[in-house]
Every structure is written in C-alpha cells, then in structure tokens.
Amino acid sequence: MFLRAGQRVGLLGGSFDPPHAGHLHLSREALKRFDLDRVVWLVSPGNPLKPNPPAALARRMDAARALVSHPRILISDFEAQAGTRFTAETLAALQARHRGVRFVWLMGADNLAQLHRWDRWHEIMHRVPMGVMARPGLRIAARASVASRVYAGARLPAAQSGRLALCAPPAWCFVNIPMIDLSSTELRARGGWS
Numbered sequence: 001m002f003l004r005a006g007q008r009v010g011l012l013g014g015s016f017d018p019p020h021a022g023h024l025h026l027s028r029e030a031l032k033r034f035d036l037d038r039v040v041w042l043v044s045p046g047n048p049l050k051p052n053p054p055a056a057l058a059r060r061m062d063a064a065r066a067l068v069s070h071p072r073i074l075i076s077d078f079e080a081q082a083g084t085r086f087t088a089e090t091l092a093a094l095q096a097r098h099r100g101v102r103f104v105w106l107m108g109a110d111n112l113a114q115l116h117r118w119d120r121w122h123e124i125m126h127r128v129p130m131g132v133m134a135r136p137g138l139r140i141a142a143r144a145s146v147a148s149r150v151y152a153g154a155r156l157p158a159a160q161s162g163r164l165a166l167c168a169p170p171a172w173c174f175v176n177i178p179m180i181d182l183s184s185t186e187l188r189a190r191g192g193w194s
C-alpha cells in the first residue's frame, strides 16, 4: 500500500463478510464529506468482539476487489500482514509505517455505539480523528453512546467535516449520509455467500 506523507487517508476497518454496496456508499461519501485523498478498506482477520469467525480472508479480499473499481478506494489486508487485530495496535503499526499520513478512522454509527467496548478505546480516540457516518436505524443509539458523551467536547460540527483530517485528536464528526439499508448479516441470511 503506497501512501504519501500529507495525504488524508480514511481507514474503513471491517469484516466485509461479504462486502456490499453500503461499504462502497459509505466510502464515497467519506471521500467527499471529510475531504479525503484515499479510503483504505482494512479487511479484518476477524473482529475481536464477534464470536463466529468470518469467511476466509482471501475470499473476502477477492470479493472486495471485485466490488470496488474506484481509483481512490484501496483494499488492504494490512492487519493480517502486520499481525494485528485490535484497532489500537493496527493504528500504531500504520502510523509507524506511514509517517506524516493523516489517518482518519471511519465507521458506521453502529460501531460508535460499541466503541467503549473496544480494546484501548481512549488510545484510539487520541491517535486519530474519527469520522462517523449514520447508518439506517442507528442514528439515535450512536448519538446517545458512551463515546459520544465522553468525547462531547471533541466533536466537530458536521458543517465543518471537511476539516476533520486536519484536527488534532481527540476529534470526531458525525455526518448524516443518504442511507443504504444493507448489511453483511442480511446478505449472509439471503444465502449465496457462506
């Protein structure tokens, strides 16, 4: 993965089991709303909080590559390569390897509601700014979440979302995006994937 110092790079970590139009939509909107140069999909070896392992990494990487043809959206298995699984350690490894790159962690609102359960979540908040995108049905839960309360003072208004990558962490921004009501869970339930 080639990233230049000074670039603004959104990181979308996920199981992508399977990848779908919601991920693509979130990424395109993030490029625009947070004024990013790139979005990198970090295809996870496995979410540490999910009890069931996802499909094989190679299969999810292939599916992601087949779905994405956008020149500024990159697909990466960095976590498998670096041997990291927890986001705090992934960010530390990425920042050590790509000095000067302005990383932003991206996530759907469902993950903001869970963030306080992640390993070293305060460290995550202090490593990179965080771009949160509203996901169907989860807007209110996310706004009432522990993370949004604890870091209320670090919130950037949505009208200033284009500055997020330049903000010193902790900083986060919640933006509403036109919604796509789709999830990997729903696609797995429909069959044809696993």
Ligand SMILES: Nc1ncnc2c1ncn2[C@@H]1O[C@H](COP(=O)(O)OP(=O)(O)OP(=O)(O)O)[C@@H](O)[C@H]1O
Binding pocket: 012, 013, 014, 015, 016, 017, 022, 023, 026, 106, 107, 108, 109, 110, 111, 133, 134, 135, 136, 180, 181, 182, 183, 184, 185, 186
């Ligand atoms: N339709 C969507 N709208 C907004 N954000 C989404 C959407 N689908 C996924 N995301 C976000 O993309 C990131 C990666 O998601 P993930 O790979 O877990 O997909 P998922 O559809 O949420 O999977 P699952 O249903 O298995 O939990 C998460 O931050 C999630 O919030």
Ligand SMILES: O=C(O)c1ccc[n+]([C@@H]2O[C@H](COP(=O)([O-])O)[C@@H](O)[C@H]2O)c1
Binding pocket: 012, 013, 014, 015, 016, 042, 044, 046, 047, 048, 049, 050, 085, 086, 087, 088, 111, 117, 118, 119
């Ligand atoms: O670091 C943690 O403790 C942690 C706990 C839960 C989820 N994550 C990360 O959050 C991202 C979204 O995960 P998922 O499975 O909801 O797509 C993915 O990069 C996971 O590694 C990280």
